[in-house]
Amino acid sequence: MVTPSPPIHQSTHRPISELSDLLCSVAAQDEEAFDELYRRCSRRVYGLVRKVVVDAELSADTTQEVFLALWQAGAARYDPHRGTAMAWILTIAHRKAIDKVRSEHAHRARDLRWSNKNQTVDYDHVSETILARDESAxxxxxxxxxxxxxxxxxxxxxxxxxxxxxxxxxxxxxxxxxxxxxxxxxxxxxxxxxxx
CATH class of the missing domain: 1.10.10.10 (Winged helix-like DNA-binding domain superfamily/Winged helix DNA-binding domain)
Structure with missing residues (x-):
């Protein structure tokens, strides 16, 4: 007696394809392709960004910005004749990470300038009054x-x-x-x- 083999479930998801094909599909606003691209590349993108940005939360935000940029017409600029898809994505990630570091540095410098400008100096009214009275006397x-x-x-x-x-x-x-x-x-x- 032959035992039947378990049923094969047909996947509704697209088969794993080359990253360059995924980028082309993402450029056409294919959400499944975008999900697959994110699944396949997000760890490497995050790893590169983390080396530049260091802060885990900012690195996660920057990684999201990279994929958002790819979704919002960034993928349409990919030219497979100029390099691999992963190298192109990592180049974008590196640029975004550098931009994030510069932005954070500028933000901190702005905050420091504001703080220095608006800092209230502790002032001891009692001792100042006593000193003024002593000098006057x-x-x-x-x-x-x-x-x-x-x-x-x-x-x-x-x-x-x-x-x-x-x-x-x-x-x-x-x-x-x-x-x-x-x-x-x-x-x-x-x-x-x-x-x-």
Whole structure:
């Protein structure tokens, strides 16, 4: 008695063909050909991209971009007389990987510039207030070493913002005298502040 052989299932999928034939079919928007092309080439494309891009997630994204480019009319540019289909696909993958690295580098540089431009510097208001108060107290204490005439001239020039001629007019003295009082007063203040 002869045992029947198991039934042979007819595959509805296209037979595995050469990559160049698959590319031609992909150029004609054949989805089955595209699936087969992806199945046969995606690992090699990803491997090449990963060597250039390094980051696994970016490499996966770039691999998808390669196949998207092939689907969107990229496959139509393939010329079998200029090289093998795999070499052509890997050339596209390499270019996309380089573009991804450049894009990421530019993106990081842009982010760094933005961050540097918009960075808020930590500012300790309490210590700054205390330092300003201490400096102000030191200057006020040092003003006591000045003569009454020097103190008045410096007060008018620095605390009220008058010019030399306005100080001279206000005090009823010649301009050179006003300049001398202010200059000598500043020297004495400087000496006093350096000593403290």
């Amino acid at each position: 030191a200057v006020t204490e040092s003003l006591k070493v000045l003569s009454a005439l020097q103190r008045e001239a410096i007060h008018l020039a620095f605390y009220t913002g008058l010019t030399y001629s306005e100080v001279a007019h206000h005090l009823g003295i010649p301009i050179p005298t006003a300049k001398t009082r202010i200059r000598d007063g500043i020297k004495r203040l400087s000496t006093c502040l350096q000593a403290s």
